[in-house]
Amino acid sequence: MKREHLQKWLNEGSTSIPNLLLKKYKHIGIDEAECMLLIQIHSFIERGNRFPTPEELSKRMTFSDEACMHLIKQLINKGLLKIEEHKDTVKQFYSESYSLVPLWEALVLKTLQMEDTVEKLQNEESTYTLFEQEFGRPLSPIECETLTLWIDEDNHSAALIKAALKEAVLSGKLSFRYIDRILFEWKKNGIKTVEEAHKYGEKFRRHSLSKPQSQETDKNKKVTYPFYNWL
Structure with a gap:
């Protein structure tokens, strides 16, 4: 008798x-009740019943x-469950079935979004650390707010902000105002990656060097430079 029960259990x-x-x-955005219902529908589908009734x-x-x-x-309204209609071309009748594809897509998308958020937070943290290392001190509340604005409102990537910091260091003008100028210039010219920033800098330098420079005879006359002289 026990063996029969075991065989029946295995056959399930x-x-x-x-x-x-x-x-x-x-x-x-689903609770335990909705999750269990989806698992039950998934179980029915795996056993060949693609459209189990509420009963x-x-x-x-x-x-x-x-x-x-x-x-x-509720699950259909949330876009996590879909009812599909199928037509049998031989018997000429329609049938319906549940599709869990929207559920799997939502789970994968949410996972990727969460991973992106974690990566973004890690990048932001490393950016703050790098700024404090270059400035040799903790950042002030205003400086921290400026960094946050660059990331959240201006949508500058952490890599681009670090590149602007490097430009400021190389130019010997380590200040948030100067870095903000650099980022403003890059954004105005549609620059979104570090590679584009490097190419823009090379182009700017070549353009500046190609301009003929006249000899100044008056020592008191001031020499003018490009506004964004960090390049």
């Missing part, structure tokens, strides 16, 4: 549940038929 098979769903479901789902859960139907509507 198993359902493969992605760990990503278990780890990230709250980050895509079938209710038998596996502690919710009524109506409650299951309500959860299904």
Whole structure:
């Protein structure tokens, strides 16, 4: 008798549940009830029933038929569950099935966004550290706010801000005002990467060197320089 029960239990098979769903479901805006309903639908699909009824789902859960139907509507409205229609060209009839593709896409997208956020925070932290190392002191609250504005409002990348800092150091003009000039000039000219900044600098230098410089006879006459002399 025990052997028969064991065989029956083995015949039930198993359902493969992605760990990503278990780890990230709250980050895509669903609760435990919605998550369990999705797992049940996933289980039905794996066993060949691609469109379980609310009654079938209710038998596996502690919710009524109506409650299951309500959860299904919620998930559809959230864009995490989709009902697809299929046409049988031979028998000429339509059938419906659930698709969990929107759920998997949402999980992957949220994971990538979270990874980007972590990377951004790490880059920002390293940027603050680099500035403090170059200035040889902790940054003031105003300087910290300026750095935040460059990142959040001006949308400068951490790499570009570091490149502007390097330009200021090489020019011997280490100040936030000077670095802000550099970033402003780059943004005005559509420069978004370090490589583009280097190319722009080389082009600017070649243009400056190609200008003929007249000999000044009056020693008291001031010599003028390009405004952005950091290049």
